[in-house]
Amino acid sequence: MTGRGVERALGLLAALGLLIGLYAGFLYAPPDGVQGEVQRIMYLHVPLILVSYLAFFIVFVASILYLWRRRDRADAIAHSSAEIGVLFTALAIAAGSIWGRPTWGTWWTWDARLTTTTILLLIFIGYLMLRALVDDHSRGAVFSAVLAIIGFLDIPIIHMSVVWWRTLHQPPSILRPGPSTVAPEMQVALYTNLAAWLFLYGYFLAKRLRLEEARWELNRLRMENLG
Amino acid sequence: MSFSRRVWAIARKDLLAEWRDRESVTAMFYFAFLVLFLFSFALGADQALIRGASSGLLWLAFTFTSVLGLSRSVQGELENDCLDGLLLYPAQREAIYLGKLVGNFSSILVVELVILPIFAVLYNMDLWAQLPKLMVIAVPGTLGLAAAGTLLSTMTAGLRAREAMLPFLLFPVTIPLLLAAVRGTEVVLHGEPFELAVPWLKLMAAFDIVVLVVSLMTFEYLVEE
Numbered sequence: 169m170t171g172r173g174v175e176r177a178l179g180l181l182a183a184l185g186l187l188i189g190l191y192a193g194f195l196y197a198p199p200d201g202v203q204g205e206v207q208r209i210m211y212l213h214v215p216l217i218l219v220s221y222l223a224f225f226i227v228f229v230a231s232i233l234y235l236w237r238r239r240d241r242a243d244a245i246a247h248s249s250a251e252i253g254v255l256f257t258a259l260a261i262a263a264g265s266i267w268g269r270p271t272w273g274t275w276w277t278w279d280a281r282l283t284t285t286t287i288l289l290l291i292f293i294g295y296l297m298l299r300a301l302v303d304d305h306s307r308g309a310v311f312s313a314v315l316a317i318i319g320f321l322d323i324p325i326i327h328m329s330v331v332w333w334r335t336l337h338q339p340p341s342i343l344r345p346g347p348s349t350v351a352p353e354m355q356v357a358l359y360t361n362l363a364a365w366l367f368l369y370g371y372f373l374a375k376r377l378r379l380e381e382a383r384w385e386l387n388r389l390r391m392e393n394l395g
Numbered sequence: 396m397s398f399s400r401r402v403w404a405i406a407r408k409d410l411l412a413e414w415r416d417r418e419s420v421t422a423m424f425y426f427a428f429l430v431l432f433l434f435s436f437a438l439g440a441d442q443a444l445i446r447g448a449s450s451g452l453l454w455l456a457f458t459f460t461s462v463l464g465l466s467r468s469v470q471g472e473l474e475n476d477c478l479d480g481l482l483l484y485p486a487q488r489e490a491i492y493l494g495k496l497v498g499n500f501s502s503i504l505v506v507e508l509v510i511l512p513i514f515a516v517l518y519n520m521d522l523w524a525q526l527p528k529l530m531v532i533a534v535p536g537t538l539g540l541a542a543a544g545t546l547l548s549t550m551t552a553g554l555r556a557r558e559a560m561l562p563f564l565l566f567p568v569t570i571p572l573l574l575a576a577v578r579g580t581e582v583v584l585h586g587e588p589f590e591l592a593v594p595w596l597k598l599m600a601a602f603d604i605v606v607l608v609v610s611l612m613t614f615e616y617l618v619e620e
Contacts, residue, residue: 329571
């Protein structure tokens with residue numbers, strides 16, 4: 169399959185997954201015993217945040233690869249993944265805030281995981297700003313790779329510090345050892361949405377990389393024909 | 396020449412240049428004073444409020460101040476192509492990083508030491524007896540701030556918006572360090588048992604080690620041509 173073929177397939181899977189996810193989240197899964205209908209925002213909030221963590225992990229790995237091997241492709245992956253990660257994290261925080269209002273009674277609170285995620289968002293907004301400000305492309309790539317590595321390794325320390333500081337968040341319901349406490353229909357809805365958002369991430373990433381390749385091609389042609 | 400002597404030579408150069416014009420330490424000191432002075436208007440005369448906020452205040456003043464010194468330190472290297480000269484110097488790049496770090500760390504620490512008595516006077520606190528304990532907190536806190544700042548200011552130095560970019564990058568990254576430093580200082584200022592500060596000291600140590608290791612491994616990429 170060509171690059172465009174993969175891209176189309178991912179786009180199609182994402183669109184389908186999101187449709188099924190909407191159905192599963194709104195109709196198939198039962199309302200929560202305690203929180204009622206409000207809890208359905210979880211099917212958006214949790215996939216978004218998990219996919220953003222994945223996106224930032226990919227930025228971290230691609231940045232190390234770039235410093236090591238100096239392939240432009242690794243840098244393009246890091247940059248693209250950071251953009252998508254920032255978008256998804258911001259959406260996850262917004263969704264969480266809307267969820268927090270009826271359940272915790274507040275739009276915003278200095279809870280540990282929320283604070284960590286917000287700091288993560290701030291670090292990667294800085295990353296995108298740095299990229300936009302450095303004129304020399306390869307210098308910008310090196311600078312942001314170093315920042316991504318520092319920022320990513322900082323996350324566990326940030327998390328420890330804010331956990332000791334205070335905590336209020338409900339403990340994670342899926343990524344936890346031991347028997348599950350979530351109704352099977354809810355799990356189906358959650359995993360469908362998670363898969364859909366993963367496909368959407370892949371689709372955005374593929375599209376963004378093709379854009380970057382088109383940019384390289386344009387630069388090459390410009391060099392060839394305009395000298 | 397051994398590695399440590401190279402580090403020392405670079406640090407000495409920075410400190411000597413700073414000693415001769417005292418430009419950046421004076422600016423840092425005056426800025427920190429202004430910050431502390433202005434904060435007292437926000438808090439008013441409520442002694443309990445001041446006691447509660449004091450350690451956070453102190454570290455905010457230190458952090459804002461260090462940004463001034465850090466950006467000036469690397470800016471000086473860019474003027475007259477000093478950085479190119481420094482790169483020609485027969486030393487590993489790590490020695491340059493460590494030398495700049497020692498220079499930055501020392502000037503920030505000096506400013507902190509001058510600011511502490513002023514803080515004590517302005518906010519009516521008895522710091523003298525607590526000074527050794529305060530230093531146990533301040534040294535790892537300042538080291539982390541200087542280590543992250545030396546690395547990040549190297550990135551932002553040549554940018555158009557460098558004055559804004561350094562805090563944009565530095566503040567989010569150093570949040571755990573500042574949180575730990577503030578809590579540790581609070582333990583000391585409130586006269587709580589010092590064991591309560593130990594977890595925060597460990598956290599600062601972890602931050603310092605991670606930042607130092609990553610900086611030493613990546614600094615050469617930042618200054619390469």
